[in-house]
Amino acid sequence: MDSHVSHWVDGAPWAGAGSGSAEVYDPASGSVARTVALASESDVQVAVASARHASEAWSRTSLTARTRVLFAFRQLLEERKHELAAIITAEHGKVLSDALGEVTRGLEVVEFACGIPQLLKGGYSEAVSTGVDVHSVRQPLGVVGVISPFNFPAMVPMWFFPVAIAAGNAVILKPSEKDPSAAIWIARLWQEAGLPDGVFTVLQGDRVAVDGLLDHPDVRAISFVGSTPVARYVYERGTTNGKRVQALGGAKNHMVVLPDADLDLAADGAVNAGFGSAGERCMAISVVVAVDPVGDELVDRITKRISSITVGDGRSADSDMGPLVTGAHRDRVASYVDGAERDGALLVVDGRDAVVPEQPDGFWLGPTLVDHVRPEMTVYRDEVFGPVLSVVRVPTYDAALELVNRNPYGNGTAIYTNDGGAARRYQSEVEVGMVGVNVPIPVPMAYYSFGGWKSSLFGDTHAHGAEGVHFFTRGKVVTSRWPDPEHGGLNLGFPRND
Ligand code: NAD
Secondary structure, eight states, rough: OOOOEEEEETEEEEEOOOEEEEEEEETTTTEEEEEEOOOOOHHHHHHHHHHHHHHHHHHHOOHHHHHHHHOOOHHHHHHHHHHHHHHHHHHHHHOOOHHHHHHHHHHHHHHTTHHHHHOOOOOOEEEEEETTEEEEEEEEESSSEEEEOOOOOTHHHHHHHHHHHTOOOOEEEEOTTOOOHHHHHHHHHHHHHHHTTTSEEEOOOHHHHHHHHHOTEEEEEEESSSOOOHHHHHHHHHHTTOOOOOOOOOEEEEEEEEEESHHHHHHHHHHHHHHGGGGTTOEEEEEEEEEETTTHHHHHHHHHHTTTOBBBOTSSOOOSSSOOOHHHHHHHHHHHHHHHHTTTTTEOOOOOOOOTOEEEEEOOOOOEEEEETTSHHHHHOOOOOOOOEEEEESSSHHHHHHHHHSSSEESEEEEEOHHHHHHHHHHHHHHOOOEEESSSSSOOOOTTTOEEEETOOOOOOOOOOOHHHHHHHHEEEEEEEEOOTTTTOOOOOOOOOO
């Protein structure tokens, strides 16, 4: 990996005029591993001009030729996914097996996009009127921007760019400045797969780069994923500028456990989904809602499982959970544990004093379990985005449902029960976009669409699946007549379709 991560423009690394650089950490050692370029306003202009130029020829490239590039990219990614996983672990910190899982979920969207000829088929109606036919097509938008968060540096961009590129657009990816190297590796892979230069651009940077994309008239659509305040900002500024915007925000995912649930299954699910990737997943479970009288037994089983989790360098096969992404983020997450203690919650497992002796300066925070959390506490109200699992106890199913539906976020949720009727009621009544029944992280497959409700998504289109294809294309309907001698002659009346 390079010591300085640059942009990728016109099929090559590009330094840009730049407005400076930011530090990128190795979270396990706590040291600065490299720097990343931060785009200036003029860099945005250069990147968009290149992408626009490339989009014109790419949109006219035949479906067959485009699809072949997608298949080649899919093959290369499958063969070399371990390289990408290693890059993710080095900068994000998550354990290698988890990084590989991230790449695999992204790969599934590439595979979905390989079916683009089928997905772009329009409709045709013959003889809607005498001698008149109608057909519909979906055409690419031009240049589209993808702005992604630190927690999935490969998978989240892959929710969007395979579909956007397959549909004939040029993509500018603005990755998180915390883990920027995966995007450059992906850009090189596209080139190897035969994608024309300029169709996939990487613009490194911070708010300056984001604003540049939001304001540029040649950027037709923005797919954003990140925290809710920034998602709302991106949605408002982008749509004010007339763009199509889908902005996926933060989350507070609840897992409801009914008294009849399989408690071992529920405890496994809570621990895996609460502490996997150190809780830095938008679909992480952060609140277990224990319906009476299940609380004590469930907390006991979760506690026992936590004691077997090994925290350490994500590169080591012995580690179950890696560090947090930066020291500042670790301190922020720890401050929520301080707050929960002050507010009177019961700290069952305290991860604040976790140590990894070989790497004393890593950004460590051990799995933390907080019981008897109440909805007014900040550890419940805010998105913590770390390895902190809260348990809220409620008396009934109705109280559990009300708690989940009152929460401003609506990304994912799970219910654990052996009662099919209760599960059926929950999946219908809950105001959340993605629901798991005895499944803790219900991330939809690529051929369904991913997206939350309420403050977890601004816009009305979810990622990938049919909605993704729709987002990256616009419809056109053509009505045609090929005149014959019987065409009817001059007639100023409104067409009557008879
Ligand atoms: P973030 O909002 O800080 O950053 C996301 C992107 O926005 C980055 O590329 C960043 O450079 C840019 N950005 C940051 N501040 C900005 C500002 N003020 N103006 C313009 N651009 C700005 O998010 P993060 O910390 O990188 O990622 C974690 C967040 O992402 C969590 O809230 C998590 O829930 C959310 N997330 C949501 C989903 C989902 O599907 N809903 C998926 C993954 C992550």
